[in-house]
Amino acid sequence: MKDYDAIVIGAGNAGLSAAATLQRGGMRTLLLERHNIPGGCATSFVRGDYEFEVALHQLSGLGTEDQPAILRHVFDSMGISDKVDYVEEHHLYRYAVPGVIDITLPASVKGIIAVLSEAFPAEADKLKPFLDLCEVLTLEAYLAYPRAKATGDPEVIKKNCRNFVKYGLRNAKDVLDEFFDDPVLKAVLGGYWGYMGLPLKELPFSDLGVMLYAYAAMKPWHVVGGSQALSNALLDSFLEAGGDVRFNCGAEQITTDNGAVAAVRTEHGEIFTTNQVVSNASSILTYNQLLDRPELAGDVREDFKSRRMGVSGFVLYLGLDCTPKDLGIEVATNFVANTIDDEAQHAEALTLDGAPKGCLFTCYTVGDETLAPKGKSVVALMCLQYGSAWDNVKPEDYAATKFAYAEKLIDLAETVIPSVRDHIEEIEVATPMTMMRYLNTPGGAIYGFSQGIAEHGTVRDRVRPVHGLHLAGSWSGMGGFQPTYQAGASVGGSILCKQNKKAG
């Protein structure tokens, strides 16, 4: 008898989801987490009177209570629906480049068409076909394509996934160019590129199109208590089902026997036997460090060579002594830039020498005042940044460097949202090094590997060299909240499925 039916390494979104799914499915599961709190990215912290959301800007995939979408069903299946409350955001985002454009997209397909038709009348007739494409691409990518592929017949793929075949792997810039002429309109529609961390010419259009449609149709959401509330709810569900959790207890080694998982050793030297391990740690760490015999992962390490390190972030958590109204903002999600050129914005993520050209100002108190003390606001101000930008910053220069870059980021935000600086009551600065510290990811990467076309699930083959070792998280699929919750639930589900087949 093994100590546990399954051990989950890491209590990030995918780890928690996998653990809850496994334990609720009847497998005795141990969840190991090196930090003192569940969530990975999905955490919050308290400074003074404020609680700061660490990472979640807009939760996708929930749908409304009347029209629930996939993530609501996934959360239902993990038993957390009664444990979490959500706040609907009524806008996708405001996109503001001073002197060029300042426009807000409402959270509905019709609303987007109306707003953009008015602002860009010359291209109004192309908006509906474009958003129709985003919709049908979403359906094909998630429903039709997996089924068609399972038939093994390329003709079925061609017939049932016409749009996915034509547009799925094209780059987003290319497709926007096909539909539209006005560069400003294209920039507005491509606003979400930052959520994937690469400029439009490198992103698969299916990812951008699906994201745009999904937020518009299923709404963006905030979580009461922040994403920490989701993490705590998932853990609660796991514990209620009888699961064991250890905090401040990192996994140190995955022990194998004859090429199959046999046990996990913790940082404190305890050894727990099991046949199934779900690793929510990065694939790099899992195969290169945790696995007792890295040579078992030969194929994976070859596969790594075709991947590139993903982006991290530079984030200011701001507690402001004023309301969103005082700041003149009515929308939670504000993309602020000094150029519509996404490539120029992305280029700044590679260096600390210049200044950010684009940022995201998320004000969580828009729509829910309870997220901050009365009359105050909670904001996350973020720009993309690669961990490599910090490679040559010496430890003794670290603090001064981060404060100097923080000033530049505030300067950029203030071009659209004035006097942010004057209202700061609490501020915490997080760099890619901070992400590295809390996520234990190479480069402090927040979405796993660089999410380019070559990383798209459609072109990747699944490599699983060690029997009983499963990866779940942004390093083995798409990054972000919805994808990682679903990845965890799906990995947990497939382990249960096999287990039940064996038992049955």
Added chain:
Amino acid sequence: MTLKDIRSVIDGFDATRAQMENLAETGQDFANEGARVQTRVASLHPKRLALTVSDLVEETATTRTLRLTGDAGTLPPFLAGQYVNLFVTVDGVETARPFAISSAPQERGHYDLTVRKIAGGFVSPWLVEGLQVGAKVSSSGPMGSFYVNPIHHGDDLVFLAGGSGVAPAISMIRDIAARRLPVKFHLIYGSRQTDDVIFQRELSELDAACDFLTLTQVISEPNDAFQGRTGFIDAALISEVCGEMANKTVYLCGPPAMNAACAKELKDVGVTNKRLHIEANGPPVDPTARGGWPSGVAAHQNVTVTVNGKGSFETTAGEPLLNALEKAGYQVENACRSGECSLCRIKILSGDVFNPSEAKLRQSDRRFGWVHSCVAYATSDVEILL
């Protein structure tokens, strides 16, 4: 020849696969990344530092400075005002206490911790009287948000210090001097008696050498010969020596009673929450005097703590759960021991627990029964999850 991949019908599939092969030619297997991450994180935020007591300096009859040298050479950088949590074993109990670093951040070979003996204390008497040069200790990395933040603190700074609360202040002063920062710094330092004043000589020297520094010393229990300012730090004194306070940033670090009293005085002279930074200083001295403490429960009342699956022990309602757990031989990660950092977070499975205002709990931790054990009090028998 292998069969053509059915995914080739997707536009761009073959081209992307070819691109992957090209990427693989110039890519890497990231074999060294794990070690790089560990080294990088440890250089800024180590979980533990191995230290040796390299010197002990008598500051006053009740205070001494422990010079701690890193066993692995250069220590991680810190911001003047930050603390480390010092792990020690006293009377067989593994415990820890946080102390502000009093040395300058520019000193990378050691951290100085200035410790005052608290009468009836558990750890401080041992540190002041028991610790020997050459002893091995360990600490957390530098932590905390009590430091001069250049983004919004401005250039007109006032520090109210009481007792060993002067430790972070002198680090700030040394840092400002070393970096020639364009700020004004006014230290108002209260002590009970003249021979309780810590860093008297260093402060006088810094005062003479640094144009940016103004030093006001106050003695609350002066002897007859004392000529300087006497009494407590109050609104009148603050206004007199600082003038208009509205645009100044104030740091406050002293014993709990002083922190509470001075915070009120500062409000009276127009210092807003936004401009006031109070260093946390341990659990409440008397939790039973706080609003929300259940009536009918005395501090000395016995309660039983059951640690899920690991046994149980007796403690008293007035003892913070973290201290009680440590005395009973359980290990819980911790750092600030003042309710803020959340490292000592535990889950209450059943029973009643009092969380004073020091407990900076996340909204959802409250909902699901997680508490910060350093400032949590079992007011009935409780069952907890470590």
